[in-house]
Each structure stands twice: as structure tokens, then as C-alpha cells.
Amino acid sequence: MAGRAAPAGGALLCALLWAAAGDSPAPGAFGHVYRGAVNISAERVYAFAYRSQPGQVDAVRVYVNSSSENLQYPVLFVVRQQKGVLSWQVPLIFRGLYQRTYNYQEVSRTLCPTEPTPETRPSDQIIFVDVASMAPFNIAYELLVTRLENFQLETNKAFNFTASPSQPQYFLYRFPQDVDSVIINVVSDAAYPCSVVSVQDIVCPVYDLDHNVEFNGVYQSMTKQAAITVQRKDFPGEQFFVVFVIKPEDYACGGSVPSSIHGNVNRTWNLQRTKNLQVTIVPSIKKSVYVQAMFFSFLGFLSFYLGSVIVAFVHYIRVQRKASAGRLSPEHGSGMMTSSHPISAGTPEGSSYGAIDESSSSGGRQLSSPERRPPAGSDTDSSVEEESDFDTMPEIESDKNIIRTKVFLYLSDLSRKDRRIVSKKYKIYFWNIITIAVFYALPVIQLVITYQTVVNVTGNQDICYYNFLCAHPLGVLSAFNNILSNVGHMMLGFLFLLIVLRRDILHRRAMEMKDIYTLDYGIPKHFGLFYAMGIALMMEGVLSACYHVCPNYSNFQFDTSFMYMIAGLCMLKLYQTRHPDINASAYSAYASFAVVISLAVLGVVFGKNDMWFWVIFSMIHVLASLALSTQIYYMGRFKIDVGMFRRAVMVLYTDCIQQCSRPMYMDRMVLLIVGNLVNWSFAIFGLVYRPRDFASYILGIFICNLLLYLAFYIIMKLRSSEKLLPIPMFCIVATAVVWAAALYFFFQTLSSWEETPAESREKNRPCILLGFFDDHDVWHFLSAAALFFSFLVLLTLDDDLDTVRRDKIPVF
Template structure:
């Protein structure tokens, strides 16, 4: 009985709850029906180009019914324009819903758009264009309805106008002007012409601000034409005065697309000044007048024939250098062959024929290198020597037969490790380096095999650096290109979009193609160096006295490193800013110039690359923190000046000093003895002139950076490196001529040709078609059209000319001392 009572009570409780729920539902339904009975819905047949002035409250809803005839052969846009006339409508805005055949567009007025830090801007005047559903028949009558409602109990006045946009379709090569604002975006339709696969859409304005966005979207509904959604689909660019997007037919199956132009609510994205930030992000900010007049034009882009012509043009330029090098090599080989024939057929006269007993014919190799040797050779010795050397194709003489000295006594045959570990030899080394006039033989005392291995490390290190640099960069660029293609955000890349020709997934194939010269000419230089290296190695193997005791000591490791750096410069230019390998190229050229006259005391590869790594480190810091940061510029200027002074000391004393706790005491002692007690002049005047000029230039550059704080720190640092390289090169040439040496014809031609090419290259470099120091929109203000074959722009010409100029500069370093190949090293001055 107790159990049955509990069950009965539970059932009663369930039925009671169910009845309560049903009663509540009936009350809510009755309330809604009562509200519906009190709310009035009015539908009106409306017409185009008629302005409707009405009032809407929470108790009434107005529906405007429109119809229009759509033709498949003619596209007309439909524009909805709304104005709210009542004040205080922000708290209770009016909702407009446009119902079409295949789309629904809704927006509120006043339109609230959000800016940076969620600041809100109200717009009481709104204009929107309706998307156009496709029609299958030749003509079709379409209906659409505009519903107007609000939750405000107070009456809100508004104006509604529906009009046709007669110029909704853009025509090829025909400019069209229009006005847009954040609440009144504009978009237009373009249909590809037959036979046109690629077009370039250009939007221009005379007004820098307000900031705008140009977007390319597929033909679909809805169209994203507001500041807060324009980046959802398609391709887009921010713009101040100019924007350009290349569009390919293959990306749009309908063979048409929309060109959407939206004015942003704020200018920060285009580099404009920041406005006042409200204390609370929900506060409304006055939108102001942000109307902007623009014009748009769609032009056909280049076809495949222009791509082929561009590639052939690029290849022909650089392959011509291979052909020219081959012809020069053939001429030089023929000249050397004639010289060898003359050596292999000497006219040897007997003493009876000459009438002068003991006269020995003089070999052509006696010039320069052996002119001062007292030893003479008999005609039999010359004949034997020529016969023994005929197998190798050129004249050789062993060191022992000419100078009478054994090879073990030659200074160049001493092993570096044995030499440097002897205390007396260290003393002798310091005595040699303190001579007032040094010769190359004084600084070429170490074993050539040891030095060759030392300088080969330059090549292997930069090859390793290039691999570790290129692979992450390639991965990064592929990732960025994928992001650009997927998101459509073309603000990621700083191209010259007026001359950016896509190919496959690459946005600017012409910029990559123009970098081919760095790779091809770098490889050509490596081949030239390899050919010289092989000839020199054969001469050493055959104990050729010219190779052993004459001319500038030939170490090719730095040349190999320079050629590799030139090839890597092309890879870097294709993918990222190129300054990293430009620093290395400038540093390697300075080291090579110094190595020519100072082979024993040149910096090791590890020290050199460590210094270059420090330069690149400061370059990164300058790019990140240098803009307007005075603390950074003070620190950098101090380090720059201190490094200049330390390097000057190293060069002046040729490494015969050390940086330790007693350096200040020694400096004071030198100043006291040389300047105060007897005021003696510098012992090494030439070196002092170079170092004084170098310090003046570097101190001036440091002062300029401290006062001006340039935005492009990477280029500023590169300018420092180039100025020092040019200063040292000019000093080298002047001292070479002053020492009675001469510059051969080939080297002179290279110098003049390189100087002219550098002049033209710098002209195109300073055209400045883009700059990553500014926003993408500001960078596009510098964009310009192609100038060569409708394919290459000014920066591509800079790539062509700079690669040729650097190749010529390397040839200058390679050939400028060829006149000393037959001069003994103890007659070649060090400077």
C-alpha cells in the first residue's frame, strides 16, 4: 500500500509539471499573436529612380517590391541608397533586408564600422550595390524586395532610393571614374575578351588619403564590399594612389570577375597618422568625410610570346659573355702557342760566328725576373733545357739551375708551423716587417701549400654558408608564396605590381629571371679562375721559376669564394633582400686586395666570416630597432669608430701589436716619443695617408648616420662597406702606378668597362620602384610600367647591369697585377 501511494503521488507530480509547461506555452503564443495583431506590415510596389521618404517604428514594417528585366547580353547594376534623417538613431538603427532570387543582403543604418582597437564609426548615409544572379534565358524579369524595420518605438525617418548603374561593366582599355567611401563601396564587373587570358587591373587616385582597398572577387553572392569583410575572399591590395593586380582567366571559371573598391575607416594600414584613441573601445568616433575619387582601367597583359622573348633576351645577354670569354681564351692560347714556337726554335750562334767568344744568347725569360741574376747559361744547357721541356709545351727551368740556390734554402719552402714556432724566426719576422720599404718577398715567406689550404677555407666556408642560407630561405619563400596564393593578400610582397608577370605559382617571374645573370656570370668567373688555377698548378709541378719566385703569389681560394658569393647573390635577390651576400662580396674584395701584397698576414677565413657575421647581426638589429631609435644609433656609431681605429692600427703596424691591458700605456708612450719629444713624422707615410683618409670617410659616415638616422639601415651599412672598398681600390691603383708598375690592356679595358656599367647600374638602382621601409600601399606609389620588351622594369635592368658590373670587378682584381708575372718578388713593393 505504501509503494502504491508513492507511485500515485509521483504520477500526479509529473502531470502537474506537464500542465504548467503547456500553460506557459499558451501564454507566450497568445502574447506573440497579440503583438502580431498590433504590428502593421505594409507592402508597396516601388519603382526605380524614385526617392521614398518614410518613417518606421517598432509597430510597422514596410516592404518595397521591385521588378526589372535582366538581359543575358547586357549587365546592369542595381544600387540601393539609404539615408537616415532622424537624430539619435544610433541606439536603435533601422534594419534593411534586400531579398533577391539567389541572395539576401542585410545592413543597418546608421552603419557601424570598426577600426583599429575596435573603435566604432557610424555612417548615416549608406549605398550598396546588389549582386547579379546569372540568367539562363535571353531575357528574364526578376523580383526583389526591400524590407525596412526597427525595434525603436519612436518614429525614425529615412530615405530609400533604388537606381540602375548603367556603367556597371568595365570595358578593356577604357578608364572609368567613380567615388567611394567606407559606407558607399563600389564594385564593377569585367568579362574576359576572346583570346585574352591575362589582364591587369589598375586603380588610381589623385588623393593619397583616405586609405583604400582594391579587391578582385569571383562572380558570386554575396559580394564582400565592406572594410570588415573585403579580405575574406579573392585577391586584394591596400592603396593610397595606385594599386594593380594581374588577373588570369584560369582562376575564374565564369570568365569574369568583380573589381571591388572599398575605402577604409582609418589610414593606419596605409601609413597615415594615428588618430585619437577613445578611452573605451565602445565609444563612437566621428567618421568625418572620407570620400575618395578613383578611376579604374583594365588592360590586357602580355602574352606567352613576350615571356619567350624575355627569356631569350636574358639568356642571350649572359651567354654572350661565355662566347666572348671563349674567343679571348682562343686568342690568348694562340698567342702563347706562337711564343712557345719561338722558344722551341732559338737562333743559337757559335762564338766563331759572332766573333765574340763567350757570348750567350739571352732567353726571353731573362726579362724582369732574371735580369739581375749574374749566372749565365751555355748554349748546350739552353738546348738541353728546351728539349726536356718540349713535352710540357712551355719553357721551364728549375730553381737550382738558374739561381744556384738549393730549394731547401728558399724562404718559400719553409713550413709555416716550423717557421712560426721558432723564437728567432719570430724575431726575424718582426724585423722584416719594420723595414721602411717592404717587398712582396718579405711578406711571402710561408709555404705556399699551407697558404693555399688556408685560403681554400674561404671557398668551403661560403659554400656551406650558402647552403644553410638558401634552403631555409627557399622554404620561407615557398611558404609566403603559398600564403599569398591562398589568402589573396598581396600586401605580403613588395613587388612592382605594374610590371609583375606571374608564371605558375610565382607572382613576379620577371624579377626572378633577371637574377639569372648573377648565377651564370658567377659560374663563368669560377671557370676562369679554375683555368688559371690549373695552369699555375702545372707550372708549380714543373718547377717553373716564374710561378715560384715571380709575380704576386697566386692563391685562388678567395677568388673561388667571390664567384660563389656572386652566384648566391642571385639566389638571395630572387627570394629575399640581397644585402647579406653584398656585405660578403665587399668584404671578400677588400681581403683579396690586401692579400695581393700581404699574403702571409691576411686574415683567416674564420676571423673574416666572424666579422661579416657581426656586420649582418648589426644589420638585423638596425632593421628591427634602428628606425628613430637614437640609443641604437649612438651605440652603433661608437662601435663603428672604435672598429675603424682598431683596423687602422692593425693595418699600420701589420699585426705587430696586441690588444691587452697595456695598450693605453703604449699609446701614450708613442704619442710622447713621436709627437711631443721630437715631433717625428710617420714612418710609413703611404699607409698613414690611406688610414687617415679611411678614418675621415668612416667618421663622416658615422656622423651622418647619427644625425640623419636613415630608415634603410641595411643600405646604409652597405654604403659603408662599398665606400671603404672603393677607397682601398683607388689607393691600390695609385700606389701601383706610383711604384712604376703598369696596368695591362686587358685589365684597363675591364676597369673602364666596369666603371661605365656601374654608373648605369646605380642610375637604375636609385629609381626606387618599391621600398619595404614603408607600408605596402606607400611602396606601390613608386611602381612604374615595364621599360624593356614590356617584360622588364628598372629593377630588372639593375639586376642585369649589377651582375655584369660585379663580374667585371672580379675580373679587374684577377688581372690587374698580370704585369708583374715576370718580376721578382723582391722588386715588387708592398703598400
């Protein structure tokens, strides 16, 4: 910044020095237009003197104009101040994309203002303006020097002005005594021309041209809106410059470049590069708001812990009362389901509806023992036939291919493996996802720290796509509110792990006591997938927070990777409920997730304009849907290999064309037909429209398949006359309501990395909750709660079957 005021008589001394040099400056008057001509042998020097008052900041603006467009002999303007020199030429030349040049005959620049002096008396200041040219002929010019009346911006007061590429503007702002942070809001009615807003320290020269505005301070490109949060601690002098630069072309903001030929752009284009701007500086939130937001976030989700404790206590009281009143007998438990099969009316009287009775299934159950069998007189004894009445097939007790070909399957048919072996198989999901989380999260954390460091060091706020109107910094983080709002995923994920752990402990105690309901009744309890889901929910919070450290298109997959895994794990858990023996192994499941994440990364890189990528991806999508459908329809008996589709075509030809027979498994067939239609529709949509947000496109595929399967499961459960207890019913309703509210806020787009940073900022909106959280933060809160309730639905959905024999629970 310019130094202190010159001592009295400084102006006279400078004038004498110029006179001694043989080139006496002409005294100049502020507000007067000077016209003249210069050439190689004639130059003009003007001296503008003024008096600065104590404690006052004086800013001077110089306007020059030349009608000459001769680039070989420009007019040179040099402005000398007490502690600085500023120079430029007319025509002023800017270079744009593809070596285009933009020439301006009118230039207006603000000189470095004087610093307020501690002196109590006025001080004299002088400015010299030297006009020269190396042209052998006269070149006319105009000169106007004015003192700025509204150079210092005021808090909460809008200020309007105009700028162009050759006439940038900057203003001074000082922090009031009681303000530690402010937000600079800049708006414009017109999106173009593209502009840059910069906040710079009080240092001269001020970088206020297109080619140097990025050299100092923090800056943003702008179309219609920009917002920069500035903290007092970042400026030791408690003041800064707000600089406004208009770019010579709009390419950086997403606009088109002029379609003119190579070389100079016509004068009409330059005349259109004027932009009207309005700047308002408002105080940012106080530290107390940060504290309130933190308390709100943590206490809000701690209420879920309190609710869970209350539910667990009520459940404990009810169990104790039932124990004192006498537990339901097995006869009553199985009797409730005897008349509840939806398809029993279509089977012959006395048929077991495909169930394996006690006499035939005892040999197949590897854990059966006399202590585990129901007492005599139960309904299992009534279904025993005399062995002499029919020929037995020993294979039906052990050969899974024979068992799974039955038209009607019961849970006992698909839960024949050793419970301990199956439980270990599902626990691998838990340990593997922890390993994946560690190896995935550490590089992500390191990368986003690097991103944030680059933003802080370079000042380039176009790197990250924040909602700048509601981005509250804390420490080195630029948008702490977007990170804090992810605490719900971690807290509710941990709470879900505690709920699962409680159920796991109670189940193990019951197994140790050889409780008959635990051994032979209800859905087999395997908690490995539930533990994996809880870890995935916590990691979704961690990675979403990492993504919001610096959100942009190159790291969006951090925010969605574990969403794929959550959706996949939920589908696997839903399928495992009725198919405990034939679910996918952890290794194949996570390998499939790895393929999906790899495709997501490739889609982000190549999916924008590469038609071949979409063709290949659509083919993979359709083939994967068909392969998975075949595997589901035939209960894992259709081996997935190269010849799988050939065998499927042969079966389809034999069953549907030669014999035209009715599908053996009608319910599964309906589900798979609808599922394939949905997936093929997604494939066709992607191939035709090629959405830019490829990661969200894949996530949509996963979520639609999960919702489709969940709806099928609930419908089949109700068709089987099974009940929905109050807790799962409440969770289902809460899930639907919270997901609906969450999706509403999700679609309130506040930024978009699919567009340029300037266009993304047009979508920015102020905070809506506590003056700290925006719409996307509310989405984080609600989506965490919605996922938690969704997990509880899967955990409690079949609690009504805990007193029902497994050979009475249908498979669908």
C-alpha cells in the same frame, strides 16, 4: 551569385504571399526617391520588379538615408532577392583604431547581379526592400533604387566613379576570348582617404565593407595607385568582381588617425571620406613575351662566355708565338723594374730599397732550390756584398718582426711561408663559403616559399612589396621577372669560377715544371679567395631571387648578406695580393662577416627608433676601424686583444707627442687617416640621422671602404711605375661604366618597404625592357656584369708583374 530568373508570374506569387501575411508590399519604381517614417509598430516594404533580357547581367543599387543619429534605435534595411538576403542599419557603424567609431547616415550598396540565363526569352525579377525600426517614435528615411547602366567593365576603357566607406562600389569583368591575363590599374588624384581594391570570384554576398573585404579574393590597400594582375585560370567562370572599399580611417595606408577624443568622430570627418577613382583593365603580356625574356636573359650572359673563350684563344695564340720566338729572359724581366721604383731617387746610390738580396733571402725562402734560382749573370749577383763588409744579423732572415719593421718592404719579404701551406689556408675560404651558403640558403628558401604560400592563400598582396605595374606571375610566383633577372649573378659567377680554374690549372702545371717565373717572379698565385668570390656572386643571385619572391622589410637582409661577404672578400683579396703571408684566416674573416650580419639583423629590428642601438653601433664601428687600422699599419705585428688600444695610445704618445717624428709608413698612414675619416663620418651620420634602411647603410660602409682601398692600390701601383695591361685596363673602364649605369637604375625606386604597402605602390612604374623587365631588373643585369668585371680587375690587375722578381715588387 543570384540564381536564375524567376518563372513568369513569380512576382505575382510573391505579392500574394505578402498579402496573405497581412503586410502588402508597395510597388516601387526604379529611380524614384521614397520618403517615409517607421517605428516599432509600422514598417514599410517595397517591391521592385523588372525584366531581365537574355544574356544580360542586371545590377541594382540601393541608396538609403536617415537623419537620425540615434544608435539605440537604428533604421534596419533588409533587401530580399531570389537567392540572397542583404541587410544593414542606418546609422552604419565602423570601428577603427583605438576603438574609435565612425557613423554614417547615408548608405549605398550594390545588390548581387543576376546571372545571365541561357533562355531565349526575357525573365521577370523582383526585389523586396523592407524598412523597419524598433524605435517607439517615428524615424524618417529616404530610399532610392536604381539599375546600373555601367556595371560591366570593358577592356582598355577607363571608368570613373566615386566611393566612400558607407557607399562601396564593385563592378563585373569578363575575360575576352583571346586574353588570358589582365592588369587592373586603379588611380586616384588624392592619396587619402585610404582605400582597398579587391578582386573576388562571382559569389554572393559580395564582401564590400571595411570589416569583411579581406574575407575573399585578393586585395591591396591603396592611396594613389594600385595594380592587380589577374589570370583567367584562377577564375573558372572566366569573370570576376572588382570591389572598391574606402576605409573609415587612413592609418592602414600610412596616414594619421583623427585627433578627436575617444568615442564618435564628428560628422565633418565622415563627409571628407569620399574618393574619386578611375579603373582601367588592360591585357597583360602574352606567353611569347615570357619566352623572349628568358632567351634574352640567358643569351645575353652567354655572350660573356663567348667573349671569354675568344680572349682565352687570343691569349693562347700570343703565348704560342712568344714561345716560338723565345721567351723573355729573367735579366730582361727584372731589368724592366730596376729603374722603375718611384722612391729609388730618395735612397742612397746602390741601396737595395729594403729588398732582401739573394744571399740573405735564400735562407728565408723555404722552397728555394738550385733549380729555382736565376742563372748566373742576372742582376741579383750584382747586389751581393762581401760578408766581411758588415755584421750579419741571423734574425733578419727568419724573424718576421724584424723584416716588417723595414721602411721599404718588397713582396719577397712578405711571401716567405711555404706556398703549399699558404694555398691550403686560402682554400679554406672556398670550402667554408660553400658550407655557409648551404646552411644559409636552405632556411631562406623554405621561408620565402612560406611567404609566397601565405600570399596565395590569404590573397593579401600587402605582404610583399612588388612593383605591381610590372609584376609578371608564373606558376605560384607573383613576380617571376624579378627572379629571372638574377640569372646573371649565377651565370657570371660560374663563368668567373671557370676563368679562375683555368688560371689555377695553368699555374699548377707551371709549378710542376718548376718554371722560374712561377716560382720566384710576379705575385704569388693563391686562388682560394677567387673561388670564394665566385661562389659568393652565385649565392648573391640565389638569395636576391629568394628575396624577390616576397620582398619586405623582414627579409631584406637576404638580399644583402652575401653583398657584405663579396665586399669583404674583395678587400681581403686586394690586401692579400701584396701581403700573402699576413692575411686574415678564413675562420676570423667569416666570423667577422657573421658579426656584421648579426648587426644588420639587429639594426633592422631595433634601428628605427632606438637611440641606444645607434650609440652602441657607432662606438663599435669607430673602435673596429681603429683596431683594423692599427693592424694594417703595423703589418699584423700589433696583436688584437684587450690591451691593444692602450699600446696604441702609448705608441702615439711616444712618436707624435714626445718625439713628433714623421710616420715611418707615410703611404699607409695617409690611407688609414682618410679611411678613418670616412668611417667616422658614416658613424656620425648614422648617429644623427638614423637611416631606416640599416642593411643598405652597412652595405654602403663596405662599398666605400672597398672603393677607397682599390683607388689607393691603383694609385700606388702607378706611383711604382707598374703598368696596367690592356685587359685589366678594359676591365677597369668597363667596371666604372657598368657600375655607373647600374647605380642609375638602382636609385630609380619602384617600391619601398620602409613605407606602408599603399605608399610603396605610389612608386610603381611600368616595365621598360621587352615589356617584361622593370628598372630594378635592369639593375640586376648591370650589377651582375659590374661585379663580374670588378672580379676580373682583381684577377688581372697585377698581370704586368709576372716577369718581375718578387724582391723588386714593392709592398703598399
